[in-house]
Amino acid sequence: MRRAPSFSTQIIIGALLVTAIVGITTMWVTNGARSAANDAANKVTEFYLQEFAGRRSQMVSAAIDEEFDQMHRALQIIDPHDLTSQETLRKFLAKVETAYGTGRFAIVDEDDVVYTRYATYSGGSRYDFLSGGMLQRGEVVSATDLYGASKQVCLAIPVSGLSFMGKELKACFVQVDIESIVAGLALDSDEGKTFFGLYYGNGENLTELDFGPFVADENLLEAMRGSLDANTWDALQKDFYEGRQGGVEFSYNGVRQTLYYSPIPDTNWMLTVLVADDMIQSQVRSIGDEMAVRSNIQILVTAAALLIYFGAIIARTRKTSAAMLAIERQNTRNAGERAQKSEQELGEVKQIAYKDALTGAKSKYAYTEEEAVIDEAIAQGKALSLAVVVCDVNGLKHINDTRGHAEGDEYIRSAYKLICEVYASSPVFRVGGDEFAVLVRDEDFERRNELLNYLNQRVEKNMEGGEVVVAAGMADLEPKDERLFVAFHRADQRMYARKAELKEMGAQVRE
């Protein structure tokens, strides 16, 4: 038969189930929280970086405006003396560069000769803004793709009313290192995971700086073409071309990237910000992992607490069970003892009931029980070799009346002693105050007539000596007898007959 699990096993299984439920629900909640955190982080990051790109774009725009302001201020302070010779002009240009901390500050004459602090050179083929009437539109922002890709931003403004060495001055400009602008946008705290770039609307890099995974001389749009579907790429290209802010997610060389871009006002440049998604996700993941760790700790602590709690319950239960078992055993033991005692007491009672206190003979109660047993045997048809001897003590009343009850009691004991001496193998019962019955069996039964005669002889002899006189009548249990009482009754009648004989022989009898 299959054995049922123990109480402790049930408790442990229960604890494990509770722990599993707590664990699963905690993990479910944790995963949900992690997913929500991821979504939230992405949305916040998106918003933040869009704003970030926009603000950086404004910064670049502000830097450009500042350069223009400085050029205007420089033109305001130029003195006719500064334009008297190459030397004075170079001193003025040096003063402007020093005072305003600009890059190369230059003046251009009508023949496109460029005057700088250290050199005077023909610039017609070097600067795009000197051709095509660009200066007629006012302030010009352009980048020069110089030989060797040392790209520079040129911020130019038209000049009028000034001449140098007989030639009209047509423009002044500052030449700014684009990379210094881009470098100024960088963050210090992002471990190089956020990149800034400046690109033309056609995707060409304005700088010699790598832009994340894109090397410096790559066209950004072309480089991204393979990473985007056609529609997305077309939209991106259109945004660049038309100078619209936006962003795009893509995978490049197996790494998820997010590109944000914001046009720089009054230029055809696009400021770009590139963030590796794994950076964002690693940040979110680290938060999620931290949550998971806390959850796992919570699960473990909960499990440990539950195990300790259920362990304590088990221990307590075991202890209680042991105590109860001990009590039960004690109770059982006590009950046994009590039963034994009761039985003993019952035995003692029975003993008392079975035994006549005066003579030590078996009592009338014992005779009754024995009679019931014999009657049962008779009822069962068993053939019993049994005879009943009924003895009556003669003269007891007389002795009680004349010599007191103590003598009377002694007289009875003497009668009993006499009967026991005769019937050594048979039980002797005191069935009345002065009557005894003997159930003659076994060896005595074989000699029953002899023994009765011997008793009668002892009695007759006692009569001569004044000792105890007992009248005895005997009857065998005959097969027709349905009960022992029938044989007893015959023996009783014969006792009375003997009693009469003894009276005639002079014995004292009760009347």
Add this chain to the structure above:
Amino acid sequence: MHGRGGGKNLLRNGVAVRVLAGLMAAVVLLVVFQRGGVSSAIADTNSTPQDAPAEKAANSAVDFEHELDGYAPKKNHYNFYLTYKIVHPWWDAVALGMEDAQRQYLEKGITVTYEYLAPTEPSAEDQRQRLLQAAKGPYDVIGVDVADEAVITPVIDELVAEGKKVMTFSSSDAAKGCKRIAYVGNTHNYEDGALLAEALCKKLGYKGKVAILVGTEGAPCHEDRARGVQDTIAKYENMEVVDVAYDHDSVNHARELTDEFLNKYKDLAGIVCCNMSNPVGAARAVASAHRNVAIVGMDHDREALRYLRDGVIYCLGVQDCYSIGFDTIQTAVKIADGERPGKLYPEAADEKTTIIYQDDASDMLGMLYGELR
């Protein structure tokens, strides 16, 4: 954000990344070994185009990493006058080398100022006037990229006789026997022309009709190259120079001349271009006419490099303009100090030319112009 794009990152699995990286490395190594290196197609003036692997990659055609030599200038300030043939991007590249040298001297506390001027149209007379005017100025050294050696050499000699320190630089030296102190620039224009012609002849199987475009008449560099071209082609009996024309360093003119060639010679097989503007104009015309005419030419013009990349131009000889500019200033300082050619600097500095082919064009565009690979 538009939420566009979005291929999944398939390489997140670290094991997959390592395995793929290993495979990629193996593939790259295999390709490199099979190709004999990425720079195999580059040849300089000392090598046979496409026959022998070059020692350096395309980006070695121009050396942007220069440092001043150990010479200690005797003055704290130098002022030079430098004039050249024509306002053109080729000389803007030379100017960048000059500016680098100037910056490096400034870091040593030595101020170098200079004028670096040219006319917008090539003119020996304009150059002569500039030199004569410069002779009156406070210049330590006068440098000239000779527009026409017949016209300018006497002027140089005259100035030297007056005690002026005159040097030649960049593309063209003065005539032999000129008293100029030194020359910094291309000393092998004839050889460059010969190499370009040899490359073309080989490509054409040493037969066919060829036209030659030259820059400015009398410009030594252009003329020397043209002679190198003619002499090379003359070696092959099945090849013929059918025409020679001068574009005067004008791209538009070069195109017009090429159109004329194409119309005039229906079986024209090739064009050799001896200056920077020639190949641009020639390529425009050939591309427009959809003619199968091989073009070889000079220099690093961005448009020419694009035509090279696209297969319209067969090869280009790229000069190291940056080094020419840098060495010009460095040599001028020594000349200003009265040093003579010899240990400190050569009488004629040999600046290299590298012949590049289609495979190198993208690298060169990237290196010089930051353009898409």
